[in-house]
Amino acid sequence: xxxxxxxxxxxxxxxxxxxxxxxxxxxxxxxxxxxxxxxxxxxxxxxxxxxxxxxxxxxxxxxxxxxxxxxxxxxxxxxxxxxxxxxxxxxxxxxxxxxxxxxxxxxxxxxxx
Amino acid sequence: xxxxxxxxxxxxxxxxxxxxxxxxxxxxxxxxxxxxxxxxxxxxxxxxxxxxxxxxxxxxxxxxxxxxxxxxxxxxxxxxxxxxxxxxxxxxxxxxxxxxxxxxxxxxxxxxxxxx
Numbered sequence: 001x002x003x004x005x006x007x008x009x010x011x012x013x014x015x016x017x018x019x020x021x022x023x024x025x026x027x028x029x030x031x032x033x034x035x036x037x038x039x040x041x042x043x044x045x046x047x048x049x050x051x052x053x054x055x056x057x058x059x060x061x062x063x064x065x066x067x068x069x070x071x072x073x074x075x076x077x078x079x080x081x082x083x084x085x086x087x088x089x090x091x092x093x094x095x096x097x098x099x100x101x102x103x104x105x106x107x108x109x110x111x112x113x
Numbered sequence: 114x115x116x117x118x119x120x121x122x123x124x125x126x127x128x129x130x131x132x133x134x135x136x137x138x139x140x141x142x143x144x145x146x147x148x149x150x151x152x153x154x155x156x157x158x159x160x161x162x163x164x165x166x167x168x169x170x171x172x173x174x175x176x177x178x179x180x181x182x183x184x185x186x187x188x189x190x191x192x193x194x195x196x197x198x199x200x201x202x203x204x205x206x207x208x209x210x211x212x213x214x215x216x217x218x219x220x221x222x223x224x225x226x227x228x229x
Binding site: 032034036042043044045046049051052090092099100101102103104105106 | 144146148155156157158161163169172204206215216217218219220221222223
């Protein structure tokens, strides 16, 4: 069965610091990869997604992620975080034969002003 | 346009009672998913509807859970004889099925269920 690992459970950064959140998945076939964000009191929103093509994908609010197939990774990055980026971030995967999302456990990001 | 809507936003019930949670997907979306988000288990898939096909029920945790989708639109998730471990936020998502498996799911605000 496929699984998704997010190793950073809680990250605290100061504004303007760079961010990288790790995501690794276990599945040998073709995957689609997503990062969702949940701001305090709000519902899950799509940040970015990878289906095929350029492995470096750009999303909303200055976020980007790089798909590295050989490492089964899809890490999320942002060069300079803002206080408004405080939220919980979820990496998720769908795969051939499974449309439902498999989520990682989430990373809570706290940005201090 | 309107997003996915869910009702009620909060539901408090007593152990042993039945509850119904409702989801209105985005208009035109043919696929509908239920997930739940709990502290101990994170985000888990429950059930998936695609058009007129038989639903994928592989994520339902017990036979106390069931769901239906009427007319290819609105869906109701029913939990019978609720238990305290059913307390969670129940999320609905919908997608417009593109070719292959490249559809994007859009989530509703969830229903927070508390079983006393």
